Amino acid sequence: MSQTRLTLGYIPLVDAAPLIIARELGFAEQEGLAVDLRAAPSWSTLRDMVALGQIEAAHMLAPIPVAMAMGLGGMATRLDAISVLSVNGNAVGVSMQLARKMRDAGHDFGFADATAAGRALIAAAGDRLRIGVPFPFSMHAELLYYWLGSLGLEAPQALDVHTVPPQQMAEAMAAGDLDAFCVGAPWGSMAVENGAGELLLPTSAIWSFAPEKVLAVRHDWAEKAPDQAARLIRAMWRAGRWLADSGNRITASEILSRPDHLNLSAELLERSLSGNLMISARGEQRRAEGYLEFHRGAATFPWRSQAGWIATRLAARTGLDRAQAREAARRVFRTDLYRAALDTTAADLPGASEKLEGALDVPTEVASQTGSLILGPDRFFDGQIFDPDAE
Amino acid sequence: MSDRLSIVVVEKDRERALLIVDSLRASGDHEISVISEQSGLARRISERNPDVVLVDFANPSRDMLEELTLASSPLERPVAMFVDRSDDALTRAAIEAGVSAYVVDGLSAGRIKPILDAAITRFHMFQAMRAELAATKRALEERKIIDRAKGVLMKARGLDEDAAYALLRKTAMDQGRKVAEVAEALVTAAGLLS
Known part of the structure; x- marks a missing residue:
């Protein structure tokens, strides 16, 4: 051929x-x-x-x-x-200063509970949270607005969301231009590696199948x-x-x-592929299920x-x-x-082309061509369900 | 809108920025400023409120400018990338030359064209110069390594210079590689063995 x-x-x-x-x-x-x-x-x-x-x-x-x-x-x-x-595959990270403030206030950096992490972030952030995302039209931006909005922050008005190229994210945070970021792998791990910040939450904790x-x-x-x-x-x-x-x-x-x-260390990339992430320079490890699928x-x-x-x-x-x-x-x-x-x-394909987004709490068998397709959980952290046909 | 257009050039390299500014000046009486800082790029630009923003197509900070395409209040003027309103030939020329232009909504193509033409020439010229320099440097390095490989062969095999080069060329052809690659391998190997 x-x-x-x-x-x-x-x-x-x-x-x-x-x-x-x-x-x-x-x-x-x-x-x-x-x-x-x-x-x-x-x-x-x-x-x-x-x-x-x-x-x-x-x-x-x-x-x-x-x-x-x-x-x-x-x-x-x-x-x-x-x-x-x-x-x-994305992660939210916070500056060293903000991380310290959140730890002092009792947040455990458990890396799984979006509600607890979001409340701790809002409480520690003061009046205006400055967050970096890689592009104005990105899941990073949409998930941040969704997450903090659902926790009572007026999004997008009360947030300063700025576009910062991923490679410059750690630098911008070190320079004090950002309080937090949401970025794709491996740049979250890179910020930890460079001592610019700590990881707070994988975005899979906000929407488990985005x-x-x-x-x-x-x-x-x-x-x-x-x-x-x-x-x-x-x-x-x-x-x-x-x-x-x-x-x-x-x-x-x-x-x-x-x-x-990518021209980056294989060990760093392996963390993202396995979902075993190091969240702070002190070497704390967290495992994120379904971190990147x-x-x-x-x-x-x-x-x-x-x-x-x-x-x-x-x-x-x-x-x-x-x-x-x-x-x-x-x-x-x-x-x-x-x-x-x-x-x-x-490939076993689902029978439908649309689904209720957020309706699956556990792995669920669905109608498919050969009848053996299992879809993973796709829930939103606040339990909402998106119906594509609703007004 | 007054006749003078305000233009912002985003460019880190001072020498290159000056070249571009010079050629823009030649194309008309415009108010031109250069931003070389990357941090807070979108804010710096919206403070100046320009009619046209010129930026290298390959500048990683370009994504920061995309924020400007969303007007967040009625007073702010939305900015669009030039390519969606111009004629195709000009767009392609700009992209080939590596210029991306952001233009305030409603500015006519007739007013932008001379500016973009000027920018294209400069961006192009600079790129060509850079490519030429890189090519010359590479050629020099290749020549140096081939000379050293010839020397190795002359000494080890008792060949004269022409025969040594002929052997390098024949080996390269047989192996489907470049003469410089074979020469480099030989020099490395000779270094290990000596």
Whole structure:
């Protein structure tokens, strides 16, 4: 089979692993794809590269294609999410000063209870909390607003949320520009390593099954080259399945750590892949279940209800019409392409394309093609349920 | 809106910033300022309230500017990336040259074009200079290592210079590698053995 050459863009983060593994372990080649990887310096540059056709597909924050479909942000081209690449994987961290204040007030840094952590944070923060996120349209920002808003803080008004590139997060906190941050792996661990802060909470404690990164392509590319899109989806799915096998973690962290990929210590990357995180410079360890998922519980299925949740939140804080936003968002999560691509594989796909988000407290068996699909818990910390069809 | 446009250039490298500012001055009477600090970038820009922001496409701090595309109050003017309103050819030229421009909503393409044209030329020129310098440096280094490898072969095998180079070239061709790579391997190996 002759190889089709595709260029994929990514930001050097642990959750870019499916793209890197698909190339390095031959999952792309198996689909007849010769993949070139290109690291981007920022999310806006990556978005523009894919929108302007310099690259075919990109590792992207799940809210970016949704925001673009709603007409938010600097670029108006329609991007489609043809697969989710990962679920969860971010962490909230606080400055050394704030951590000390919270410990003095009795918070235990248990790393699991979002209500306790949020209350302690609000109490210690004073009148205005300054938090860094990597991009205005990100799960980092949406989950922060959701979490602190639900605990009574008026979000977004009472929060100073600033965009700070992940590599500069630790520096900004050390300089006193930030009190806290929410950032993807491995930059939370990096802040601990550099003595800039302590980790307070994994975002999986706020929403236990939040879509984090998607594989984004131009809408017209997906329409014009559905076969190439399908091959990409399958390559990513196989890479995700490989990554989910705990026996592959060491190999995965070694590959990711190479200078032409993330160029960071393998030991640091392994913490994020395993969910065994060091939360302070004193070496305190915490285990976060489901810290970063690439495969389990149909992790890469692009649920339209996930897009609906993101759109509803974005619309609420930007004053746009929620029903319209939700409708636009559902169209960009391409459940149809994902199903068609994985139809011939061993993947067991859910029967539905939407679900009530937040309704599963425990791993639950659901209707699927071969009848054995188990979805993981997807609850919100405050017990709310998002119904994608409700007004 | 007055005739003068206010332009902010985000650039850390002082020399490069000056080059860009010079060429913008030549394109018209504008009020131009340079921001070289990365921290609090969005705040610094909104304080100056410019009509146009120019920034390197590859600048990691670009994400900070995306905040400006969301107008949070009716008084603030939303800023959009230039690419969604201009003609395609100009957009592509800008991106190829590595310039991203943020422009206040409602500013006409006719007023922006001369500015962007000027910026593109400068960004382009600087990039070309940088690439040229890197290429020259690499070529020099390769030449140095090939000379050393030739020396190793001449001494060890009693070859003259031309024969030593011919042997390097033949080995490289047989192995499908670059002459410089073979030379580097030889020099490393010779260093280990001596």
